[in-house]
Amino acid sequence: MATAQRRRPELAAFLRSRRARVTPADVGMPPGMRRRTPGLRREEVAQLSGVGVTWYTWLEQGRPINASAQVLDAVARTLRLDRPEREHLYHLAEVPYEPGPETLTRTVGPEVQGIIDALDPHPAVVYNSRYDVLATNPAYRQLFLIPAPVRTGVPNVLWALFTVDEERCPVVHRDKELPLMVATLRSGYGRHVGEPAWEDFIRRLSTASPYFAELWASGDVSPPGRRVKTFRHEAVGELRMSSLSLSIDGMPECRIVTYTPEDADTREKVALLERRRSARKIPLP
Missing domain, CATH: 1.10.260.40 (lambda repressor-like DNA-binding domains)
Known part of the structure; x- marks a missing residue:
């Protein structure tokens, strides 16, 4: 009152x-x-x-x-x-605010790119609410295979994870992590119901992946948040990484997601990958 x-x-x-x-x-x-x-x-x-x-x-x-x-x-x-x-x-006026339909952000400026580059050697990526990959830093590109662009012309993590064979999926606990990602997608979808680009994305991914279609039909909703995820890397094996989402002023529905090692074993593996990456940058005599 x-x-x-x-x-x-x-x-x-x-x-x-x-x-x-x-x-x-x-x-x-x-x-x-x-x-x-x-x-x-x-x-x-x-x-x-x-x-x-x-x-x-x-x-x-x-x-x-x-x-x-x-x-x-x-x-x-x-x-x-x-x-x-x-x-x-x-x-x-105490009236719920519903913004009108907007085109999703598809690019980032040099300031945001500079921020995620400065986080290296911690992997960092910029997503919009549809999980389009807008920007990455070198550490992210070293740990994760960047998905090929879908019909929208932008790489998309969901499309990559749901259309790859399960044994090749970089997410270890697939049955735990993918439902959370779909629930996060639905929390963004609520602002875009009926928009052709979103409806087409959902329809095409549902057709390409029965598992996505099943999860989408569940109706679960979850906001972005801190997660501990386990990834597999072909060079060093499993990595337990803590992910944290950070909103970006001036870029509605976009977030920076950072990954930090969750345990000592993962820290050692990430450090090994960083040493290998640094060694490759040394010019040959």
């Missing part, structure tokens, strides 16, 4: 500040009579948004009234709110 009481004054102040920056000319209206401030009047916002003047006045005064997503969207369009401002409006 205290939180709601605090949000209403914040909502009122936010709406007033956004209204003050939009001029009649911005929305195609004549300036009209002399104004005390250059921004829109409350009745103009209500008219342009298709809501009642009294209702909008109460909303801007921070009164405890209910607002639907449709009405908030109309107000947001009138006030020319960008995505962060729209999301902020929803939170202050």
Whole structure:
């Protein structure tokens, strides 16, 4: 209750500040009579948004009234709110925010690439919510075979893991780890239901892998999080690695996943691989 009481004054102040920056000319209206401030009047916002003047006045005064997503969207369009401002409006009005369909990020900038390169010799990779591989560092490429691009033109971990023979799968505890990955995929899918690219991806992978189709049908949902996974490497055998997901500001639905050795045996094997990799970089005399 205290939180709601605090949000209403914040909502009122936010709406007033956004209204003050939009001029009649911005929305195609004549300036009209002399104004005390250059921004829109409350009745103009209500008219342009298709809501009642009294209702909008109460909303801007921070009164405890209910607002639907449709009405908030109309107000947001009138006030020319960008995505962060729209999301902020929803939170202050205590309405669940559902962002519109967006194209998944497919590339990373030099700053993010530099960060994961700096994590070497710890393997690091950047995924989007569909497990497309957007960037890797040398240690990751040494430990894991980068999957070939699927029809989207981007390498995808799920496609690689579910379409390879079980004995060649780099994940040791396949029946434990792959269900968790599919459940994580579904948590991202909820924001993209009905989008052709996502539906096509799910349909094609279900056709290619009956096991994926079975797991997808279970409906399980799980967010990304810390995991201890066991991988097999052709040169050193099994590796127990702890994975940690880190979100990236400015890259919605993307995360950096880092891997660190979970035990002394794995640390020794990773160090051996690093020494071999460093030796290959030494130019021949």
